[in-house]
Amino acid sequence: MTISTNLVTLGTAAQQVVGPSTEPQFVTMHNMTKSSNEYIFYGNATVGTSNAPHIDPGDTLQLRLLPGEALYAVSEPSGLDLGVFIQKQDN
Numbered sequence: 001m002t003i004s005t006n007l008v009t010l011g012t013a014a015q016q017v018v019g020p021s022t023e024p025q026f027v028t029m030h031n032m033t034k035s036s037n038e039y040i041f042y043g044n045a046t047v048g049t050s051n052a053p054h055i056d057p058g059d060t061l062q063l064r065l066l067p068g069e070a071l072y073a074v075s076e077p078s079g080l081d082l083g084v085f086i087q088k089q090d091n
Contacts, residue, residue: 002088007032010040010075010082014047017082018071023089025065029073030083031055040082042073049076 008017018027031040034057042061043052052074055061065071073082 002086002090004086004088006084006086008073008082008084010073010080011078012049012074012076014045014072014074016045016070017042017073017084018065018086020068020070021065021088022067024067025069025089026087027063027065027071028060028085029055029063030060030085031057032081032083033057038075038077038080040073040075040080042071045070045072047072047074049074055082 038057039054041049041052041054
């Protein structure tokens with residue numbers, strides 16, 4: 001198992017926060033802001049503030065990505081930090 005962490009500062013344009021892998025990945029994301037009405041939206045390469053679910057300020061979300069899947073995010077407002085923890089299932 002390979003573990004990595006990253007702190008990503010997001011803008012209003014879709015930004016890849018987890019790249020694709022040949023193995024499944026378990027991803028934990030945390031919206032580092034504590035201010036109200038500052039959201040991080042996540043999804044595929046077309047993610048935006050009007051077409052994706054969001055992570056509330058201070059909340060954490062866990063996802064499992066299948067082989068070949070990547071994850072993108074944007075923030076509203078621009079400049080929010082996203083904490084990312086990735087576990088790759090190596091064979």
